[in-house]
Structures are given as structure tokens and as C-alpha cells.
Amino acid sequence: MSARPFRVALNGYGRIGRCVLRALSERHKQGGANFDIIALNDIADQASIEYLTRFDSTHGRFPGEVRVEGDCLHINGVCVQVLCASEPEQVDWAALEIDLLLECSGQYATREDAQRFIDAGVPRVLFSQPMESAADVDATIVYGVNHATLDGSERIVSNASCTTNCGVPLLELLEQSVGIEHAFITTIHSAMNDQPVIDAYHHKDLRRTRSAFQSVVPVSTGLARGIERLLPQLNGKIQAKAVRVPTVNVSCLDITVKTQRDTDITFINQLFKQAAAHGALHGLLDYTELPHASCDFNHDPHSAIFDASQTQMSGPRMLSIVAWFDNEWGFANRMLDVAQHFLNIACTTNRQ
Ligand SMILES: NC(=O)c1ccc[n+]([C@@H]2O[C@H](COP(=O)([O-])OP(=O)(O)OC[C@H]3O[C@@H](n4cnc5c(N)ncnc54)[C@H](OP(=O)(O)O)[C@@H]3O)[C@@H](O)[C@H]2O)c1
Structure with a gap:
């Protein structure tokens, strides 16, 4: 140090x-x-x-x-x-x-x-x-999943995206427990500064010329490719879409997974409850059963808050889960976590 x-x-x-x-x-x-x-x-x-x-x-x-x-x-x-x-x-x-x-x-x-x-x-x-x-x-890092792969020699590191930080820990847990045959992810994301308040020439993506506070606006997303970068074992298995909604902060992922093995709601909720309470994701993943709305998670530092009240199954292998995240505060806290770890590794073992 x-x-x-x-x-x-x-x-x-x-x-x-x-x-x-x-x-x-x-x-x-x-x-x-x-x-x-x-x-x-x-x-x-x-x-x-x-x-x-x-x-x-x-x-x-x-x-x-x-x-x-x-x-x-x-x-x-x-x-x-x-x-x-x-x-x-x-x-x-x-x-x-x-x-x-x-x-x-x-x-x-x-x-x-x-x-x-x-x-x-x-x-x-x-x-x-x-x-x-x-x-x-040189590396794309989701803290809690692969930050230990940094060896200090890296010069250019990415903290991924807020959606990747939310989705990757969830998908990794599902892949390790019930297996993922295929998955669809919908990001329901708060408005951002790349959208105008009222219709304006603002962006070459035509939908991002539309008022952020008047519509639910579908936007393009690189989330699926971002997840595959972190979890290459899921290559070709994930598709994603995203909509911006008229709120100023806090977003959620709605993930539908065709699992490789039979499962049920109790098992899935227990899986995330345990992961939030102990182990590598403690402090990064949280778990709730309460009837929340998005604003309850404003200023929440977790990467993902698993909402057990939203878990559903259609048959034994078609699973739907929801996780909330403060796209600003959670992500900013991960910037700090990765920065601290990167500095410790790079500047103590490899100080230039
Ligand atoms: N907001 C989120 O929830 C979120 C979450 C995760 C990741 N991110 C990512 O983080 C990045 C920043 O997002 P943000 O939401 O913080 O955007 P933002 O609020 O627009 O902040 C960007 C800031 O950088 C300034 N800037 C523009 N060009 C610059 C330059 N050449 N040199 C220095 N500063 C410059 C901007 O000034 P002007 O406003 O005057 O242009 C603005 O103050 C994006 O890549 C975004 O995808 C955002």
C-alpha cells in the first residue's frame, strides 16, 4: 500500500x-x-x-x-x-x-x-x-465478478456499463445453478443527458431526438454484446433491448431465461437471497421481497437489487426475474471500487 x-x-x-x-x-x-x-x-x-x-x-x-x-x-x-x-x-x-x-x-x-x-x-x-x-x-471489469483478473499491467480499463454491472452477476449465478439455454433482457432505463427535454435535433439516432419526458422511448443497446464480453460462455445466447422512461434516475432489468434444468420460484429466490447475504457479491447484490417502486432505490450503492416479488415461471424452464439499480449512484460506487482495486494492484506491484 x-x-x-x-x-x-x-x-x-x-x-x-x-x-x-x-x-x-x-x-x-x-x-x-x-x-x-x-x-x-x-x-x-x-x-x-x-x-x-x-x-x-x-x-x-x-x-x-x-x-x-x-x-x-x-x-x-x-x-x-x-x-x-x-x-x-x-x-x-x-x-x-x-x-x-x-x-x-x-x-x-x-x-x-x-x-x-x-x-x-x-x-x-x-x-x-x-x-x-x-x-x-486492456480489461473490462464488473466488480465482484472479474476484478481479481487485473494484474496491474493494464493501462486502459473499462468499468463496463450500469446495466452490465447489474446483469452480469445475475446471469453468472443463473448459469452456474440452473444453466442458461437462451435469455432476453429488457432494460427499463431512466432518461439520460443524451435525450432532449422536448423534441430537438440532438442525436443521429432519430428516437433520441424525442422528448425524454413525454414518451417511453426505445433505444439501441449494446448490453448483449457487453455481457458476452464478460461471460463468453453465453456467446450467442443473449439478446437485449432497452427503453428509456420518463424518470430521472433508477432503472431495472427484466430478464427472461430459458433454463437448462428444471427450477422453481422458491429455488431462484433463495439463490439470490443467499448470494446477497454471503460471498463475493455481498454488498454488490441486494435482495428484497417488499412492494417497491423505482424511486425507493435512489442513492442505493448496490449494482443490483433482486426483487423476489417479481420472480415468475411459465413451466419448469421459462424464468422471468427483475432487478433494480441506481444507474448513477450504484455505477459511481463501482467506479470507486474498481479504481481502488486497480490502484492497489498497479501502483504497489508495478509502480511507475
Ligand atoms: N448516467 C448514467 O446513469 C450512466 C451510468 C453508467 C455509465 N454512464 C456513462 O458515463 C458517461 C457519462 O455519462 P453521464 O450520464 O455522466 O453524462 P453527462 O451528464 O452528459 O456528463 C458528461 C460530462 O462531460 C462533459 N464533457 C463533454 N465533452 C467533454 C470533453 N471533451 N472533455 C471533458 N468533459 C467533457 C459534459 O459537458 P456538457 O454537458 O457541456 O457536454 C458533461 O459535463 C457516458 O459514457 C455514459 O454512457 C452513465
Whole structure:
């Protein structure tokens, strides 16, 4: 373990970037993280950065002191340097002496893009999205499933997506217990910043030109391919679709599985209850039998909350399950988990 806390910077201070900074601040209060965010870069101005850190329509007021002075965003008295560059090359990353960059702008999705940060002095990058292909990244990590595969030599790592972080642990459990012949997944996802509030020329995907708060909007999703990247044993067995719904946060996966072996509702619910209570998924997977609605999971740090009240069977091998996830807060917490693990592995065994 390093003597000093590791130094981390954020690129892109939108929904995920701000949740990452805030979740880290909450962890610091509990002594649960050995790194600091020492700088953030966004194309926004400092007044907006301060304002949107202090006041958040979804997660409430920042629980601590937030103040901008010069180029410092003071969080509980500690300075986070604020940068305002639109291109990786415009920042002297080497001078910041960071151990890791958390890329949360969503603007960079290829190895070529990642290399621009590395050439500009960033030692390693963790992306808040799946990269375009497996070849674009040294590793795609779903914490709790494959984070132990990191060996510290990686430079470009992806934290996958919020939906992958929810779905992969569930599918892995099902594959190991009842086997998966085929599966359909529907993501029911809250609105995002890539949709306009009212109809507008906004995106080349025509449906994303439509008002986020007026319709249920089908959108394309790479979830099936993302799952296969993590669980290659399911290659060719998964299909997925996604709809955006007029809520601001919290989403769910509705998964239908044709199982390889006979099963029943009691067995399936017990499987997820046990996995949530003990073992590798404890703290990442939660379990509920209560009659919830999505807003109950706002600010929930789990990757998936299995909703036992929604488990159904049609015959002994056609299974339907539902799991909730806070697409912002759960995912931001996984960014922190992967960042901490990556830093521990890379900077203690392989410090450059
Ligand atoms: N929101 C979620 O639930 C969620 C969950 C998991 C993963 N993700 C992924 O995380 C990424 C970010 O999503 P988000 O929801 O946080 O988006 P967002 O709220 O739009 O945040 C992106 C931020 O990056 C800024 N930005 C744009 N271009 C930039 C550049 N060249 N350099 C630095 N900053 C730049 C944006 O500024 P402007 O707004 O001025 O353009 C914005 O502040 C996406 O890849 C998304 O798929 C999102």
C-alpha cells in the first residue's frame, strides 16, 4: 500500500463524474478509500461546477462544504483543481502526478482515444462506459465478478456499463445453478443527458431526438454484446433491448431465461437471497421481497437489487426475474471500487 493516498483525476464532470466525487467524499468520512480526486476537467465554467456540486436534483444537497476559489473547488476544505479543456492534449496531466484518470465524459470510446490521454501524460485510465470493442481496452471489469483478473499491467480499463454491472452477476449465478439455454433482457432505463427535454435535433439516432419526458422511448443497446464480453460462455445466447422512461434516475432489468434444468420460484429466490447475504457479491447484490417502486432505490450503492416479488415461471424452464439499480449512484460506487482495486494492484506491484 502506498504511503500517500493515490492521486486521481476526473475527466467529464456530469452525472457520473459528480456522483463519483460525492461517493468518494462519503467514503472518506468512513475511512473507506485510499485515494483523492485532486483535479477535475470539464468544459463547464467554475460557477456551474460549484453550483451543480452543491445542489443535485436527484441526490439532494452535497453533504459538506463546497466552495470555489480561484481554480480550486474546495470540498470540505480540500482543493480539487478545476481545469477547463475540451481535448486531452490541452491538459498537462504529467504535471498533476496522477496515478489514474477516471474518464467520465462519455466522449472517448476507442483505444486510439485512450492513447491520446496516455500520450498526454496519464499513466492509466478507467472509463465509465464499455469501449467500442474488446480490442479497445486492456480489461473490462464488473466488480465482484472479474476484478481479481487485473494484474496491474493494464493501462486502459473499462468499468463496463450500469446495466452490465447489474446483469452480469445475475446471469453468472443463473448459469452456474440452473444453466442458461437462451435469455432476453429488457432494460427499463431512466432518461439520460443524451435525450432532449422536448423534441430537438440532438442525436443521429432519430428516437433520441424525442422528448425524454413525454414518451417511453426505445433505444439501441449494446448490453448483449457487453455481457458476452464478460461471460463468453453465453456467446450467442443473449439478446437485449432497452427503453428509456420518463424518470430521472433508477432503472431495472427484466430478464427472461430459458433454463437448462428444471427450477422453481422458491429455488431462484433463495439463490439470490443467499448470494446477497454471503460471498463475493455481498454488498454488490441486494435482495428484497417488499412492494417497491423505482424511486425507493435512489442513492442505493448496490449494482443490483433482486426483487423476489417479481420472480415468475411459465413451466419448469421459462424464468422471468427483475432487478433494480441506481444507474448513477450504484455505477459511481463501482467506479470507486474498481479504481481502488486497480490502484492497489498497479501502483504497489508495478509502480511507475
Ligand atoms: N448516467 C448514467 O446513469 C450512466 C451510468 C453508467 C455509465 N454512464 C456513462 O458515463 C458517461 C457519462 O455519462 P453521464 O450520464 O455522466 O453524462 P453527462 O451528464 O452528459 O456528463 C458528461 C460530462 O462531460 C462533459 N464533457 C463533454 N465533452 C467533454 C470533453 N471533451 N472533455 C471533458 N468533459 C467533457 C459534459 O459537458 P456538457 O454537458 O457541456 O457536454 C458533461 O459535463 C457516458 O459514457 C455514459 O454512457 C452513465
